[in-house]
Amino acid sequence: MSIQNLNTYDPFADAIKSSEDDVQDGLVHVRIQQRNGRKTLTTVQGLSSEYDLKKIVRACKKEFACNGTVVEHPEYGEVLQLQGDQRENICQWLTKSGLVKPEQLKVHGF
Amino acid sequence: MDDDMVFDPSLKKKKKKKTGFDLDAALAGEQGESTSVEAPAGTGDVDLPEDDNLDLDNFGKKKKKKKKGVFNMEELESTLPETPPAEEPEQQEDEVIDDLDLDIDFSKTKKKKKKKNIEELVLEDDKGEDQENVEDVSGDLWSGTDRDYTYDELLERVFDIMREKNPSMVSGKKQKFIMRPPQVVRIGTKKTSFANFTEICKTLHRQPKHLLDFLLAELGTSGSVDGNSQLIIKGRFQQKQIENVLRRYIKEYVTCHTCRSPDTILQKDTRLFFLQCETCGSRCSVASIKSGFQAVTGKRAAIRAKTA
Numbered sequence: 001m002s003i004q005n006l007n008t009y010d011p012f013a014d015a016i017k018s019s020e021d022d023v024q025d026g027l028v029h030v031r032i033q034q035r036n037g038r039k040t041l042t043t044v045q046g047l048s049s050e051y052d053l054k055k056i057v058r059a060c061k062k063e064f065a066c067n068g069t070v071v072e073h074p075e076y077g078e079v080l081q082l083q084g085d086q087r088e089n090i091c092q093w094l095t096k097s098g099l100v101k102p103e104q105l106k107v108h109g110f
Numbered sequence: 111m112d113d114d115m116v117f118d119p120s121l122k123k124k125k126k127k128k129t130g131f132d133l134d135a136a137l138a139g140e141q142g143e144s145t146s147v148e149a150p151a152g153t154g155d156v157d158l159p160e161d162d163n164l165d166l167d168n169f170g171k172k173k174k175k176k177k178k179g180v181f182n183m184e185e186l187e188s189t190l191p192e193t194p195p196a197e198e199p200e201q202q203e204d205e206v207i208d209d210l211d212l213d214i215d216f217s218k219t220k221k222k223k224k225k226k227n228i229e230e231l232v233l234e235d236d237k238g239e240d241q242e243n244v245e246d247v248s249g250d251l252w253s254g255t256d257r258d259y260t261y262d263e264l265l266e267r268v269f270d271i272m273r274e275k276n277p278s279m280v281s282g283k284k285q286k287f288i289m290r291p292p293q294v295v296r297i298g299t300k301k302t303s304f305a306n307f308t309e310i311c312k313t314l315h316r317q318p319k320h321l322l323d324f325l326l327a328e329l330g331t332s333g334s335v336d337g338n339s340q341l342i343i344k345g346r347f348q349q350k351q352i353e354n355v356l357r358r359y360i361k362e363y364v365t366c367h368t369c370r371s372p373d374t375i376l377q378k379d380t381r382l383f384f385l386q387c388e389t390c391g392s393r394c395s396v397a398s399i400k401s402g403f404q405a406v407t408g409k410r411a412a413i414r415a416k417t418a
Binding site: 031 | 354
């Protein structure tokens with residue numbers, strides 16, 4: 001029987017592991033913007049730059065049957081834009097694909 | 111089953127104690143009734159078997175009573191602040207939208223409470239009178255003897271003291287926070303007016319600017335307060351949507367994150383906003399308002415003309 005207290009314990013093991021296993025850091029903001037008429041635009045800001053946003057947008061466009069682009073922003077990095085109110089869809093898709101944890105998602109707008 | 115499990119050892123304990131008690135009583139008996147210290151024991155020594163019974167009852171009651179105590183608290187609360195919402199707990203979540211009734215989480219507790227209340231009303235009559243007596247007895251249970259007090263007794267005692275000392279805490283916990291719904295009217299086709307904006311700011315005790323910043327950042331539009339203190343927002347919004355945003359604002363910036371009391375002060379300290387609770391005294395930082403990324407939705411040519 002080993003003495004538990006004398007085991008070497010790395011206090012940073014947790015932090016290192018957590019930063020490793022989820023590439024996603026910080027919150028992912030999902031917003032909606034109104035355009036002319038009933039049209040809206042959904043923006044997804046804060047996705048990790050380690051993901052290929054172009055591939056994500058390609059998959060999303062197919063999945064939600066909408067158009068979309070990746071916009072480069074000097075402050076916020078690459079931002080996803082999708083046509084229409086895709087907030088529900090994108091949240092479900094991101095969590096289902098495992099890219100973002102549900103607690104990291106922050107949905108804005110009405 | 112568990113009750114029995116708990117029950118048995120305590121019984122044994124009691125028996126042990128009882129023997130101690132008996133000795134005392136016997137001593138008292140031998141020494142005569144003159145000893146003043148043994149006076150409670152003297153009464154006890156006549157009632158000894160009864161005392162034991164009482165204990166048993168207490169155990170049964172205590173469990174019920176503990177719940178009951180909670181019920182009572184809740185009952186008081188529900189009766190004191192507002193009776194009407196308490197009467198319709200099921201519909202409340204629907205009404206939440208209408209009233210802009212802010213404690214969403216409370217509605218759940220209320221439901222529970224309601225159910226319990228019904229049970230409790232049945233029990234009430236039987237136990238109401240006994241309660242005080244039982245408390246007295248429980249107070250005496252270990253005071254006259256040298257037996258150990260049980261956990262249940264101590265717990266009950268501390269709750270009794272708590273209820274006695276500050277009833278405001280009990281009734282204040284579930285204080286509801288009712289707001290007038292926002293009056294949202296469309297102006298033309300592209301703008302929306304939020305008529306009672308300043309009034310809502312006043313009821314929330316927040317700076318209009320802070321709420322304005324939040325609303326505009328969340329809705330991703332622009333807007334301003336006009337001459338008759340109403341807010342004009344660009345874009346089409348319905349009352350329901352504004353209510354949603356308001357509710358999120360209240361959750362983040364008005365209600366205390368610890369005790370959910372709306373009695374808070376928002377103060378700015380070195381570029382950060384802190385929420386200071388007046389009820390529980392907790393102080394925590396709240397998220398800063400950021401509008402984040404805003405996509406270009408207008409005519410690009412017009413923007414280019416403006417900047418160039």
